[in-house]
Amino acid sequence: MPKGSGRWWRPAAGSVWEATVLGAEVGLQRDLGSLESGKLADLVILDGNPLEDLRNTNRIEYVMKNGRLYEAETLDEVWPEERVLERGSWVQDEPDPSPRDP
Numbered sequence: 197m198p199k200g201s202g203r204w205w206r207p208a209a210g211s212v213w214e215a216t217v218l219g220a221e222v223g224l225q226r227d228l229g230s231l232e233s234g235k236l237a238d239l240v241i242l243d244g245n246p247l248e249d250l251r252n253t254n255r256i257e258y259v260m261k262n263g264r265l266y267e268a269e270t271l272d273e274v275w276p277e278e279r280v281l282e283r284g285s286w287v288q289d290e291p292d293p294s295p296r297d298p
Contacts, residue, residue: 211250238262 227236239260244252256268265275273279 211246240268 231237231239237260240256241258241260242252242255243257244255246252258274259266259268259271263276264273266273266281271281273281
């Protein structure tokens with residue numbers, strides 16, 4: 197039996213198709229579900245083929261949202277302009293090593 201979760205296993209191609217085309221069939225198929233002229237096209241660019249291994253959907257390199265391309269790890273804009281995301285004061289480079297008092 198192929199890798200997966202027992203009787204709920206499905207080929208990667210089916211999972212990707214369900215998440216895109218079938219996901220748009222809630223009344224939004226005019227705007228979503230495929231890459232076509234005039235449709236909304238927020239998307240992710242992966243560093244691995246999800247049809248070869250569905251876990252490659254976790255290997256996100258870039259995100260396109262509202263016509264702007266962002267680097268996934270930093271969310272810095274890389275197209276159409278290069279712009280570094282402003283980090284708020286709540287962003288930490290390292291986790292706080294001390295336990296918090298309740």
